[in-house]
Amino acid sequence: MSVKRNNSSENRIDQEKGLFIKKAPQDKLNNEYQMSSYGYELSQNSKLFQSPKPIVLSKGELSFELLKDISPLRSFFIKTIKENSTKEALRILKSHFVQLGKVLADIHSGENSNGLEKKAFPSDFFNSKWNQDDVTIHGDFTTNNVLFNSNNEGITIIDWSISPIFDFVANQGPRYWDITVFLSSLFLSSIKTYFKTEIRVELAKVFIESYIEASNIKEVLEFKRNLSEFLLEYHLYKVYKGKIDFNDSLIMGQILIPKTIKTLKQLAKSI
C-alpha cells in the first residue's frame, strides 16, 4: 500500500549495542515508551506473548532491545496458505489465532497499567455511544505489528502506539478499535499474495471467539452486534480516507481496497 504519513518515522539498527532505534515526534515517542513499558511488563507476567523491552527514551529517539528471527505474522500466514492445502493451513493457523485472541484480551485487561498516563481519542472521533467502552488499547494492532518468531513459534507484539497517520496519541478507547484494526489489516487484498477469503473469515471468527472467552464477556450477542456495527463504521479504509492516498495506485484504489471493504462487510454480517 502506498502510504503517505503525516509524520515520517525512521528506524535503524545498532548491531553492536543490540538495539532497534525509532525516530518520531516527541509526543508519539513519549506515548510509545509508556505503552511499550506496559506491554513489556504484561508480556513478562502473562507469558502469552513477547514484547521488546524499551531501553532508552531520549530526545527524538526511542531504543528497544533488538529482536531476532522475527517476521510479520502477515507474511507467515501468507506463506502457510501458499505452501499447504486449505485444511492443513487452517490447522496450523488456528492455534495462532486462538493465542492472538488471548493476547489482545490480556492487553485490554489493563493489568498493571498504573504507570500509564491515560490518553483518550479526541472526543469527536467516535460516535458518543462508543465512549462508554474504555479499555487500555494497543492502538495499531495490525498484522504487521504482530510478529511471528520462527525460533519458538511464539507471538511478539511491537509498535505500541496509534498509527502516525493520526495527529494525536491515544492509549484508551473502545475495545472494538484494536479488533477492527486487526481485522481490517487481515482482510487487505493484494495481487502479490494468495490469501483466501474463506480462510480469513474462519480465522477471524476463531480470533473473535477466543477474545470473547479470554475477556470473560458475558453479553456475547450484544458484543457481536457492537463489533459488527463498529467494523462497518470504523474500518481502517474508512478512517484512513483522506489520510492515505489510495489513488496513487490505480489497482489499489480501484480494485483491491473496494474488494477488501466488500469482504469486511461480509464478515461484519456473519459475526
Ligand SMILES: Nc1ncnc2c1ncn2[C@@H]1O[C@H](COP(=O)(O)OP(=O)(O)O)[C@@H](O)[C@H]1O
Ligand atoms: N525490537 C526490534 N528488533 C528488531 N526489529 C524490529 C524491532 N522492532 C521492530 N522491528 C522491525 O522493524 C519494523 C518496523 O517496526 P515498528 O515498530 O512497527 O515501526 P513503525 O512505527 O515504523 O511501523 C518491524 O516490522 C520489524 O520488522
Ligand SMILES: [Mg+2]
Ligand atoms: Mg509498525
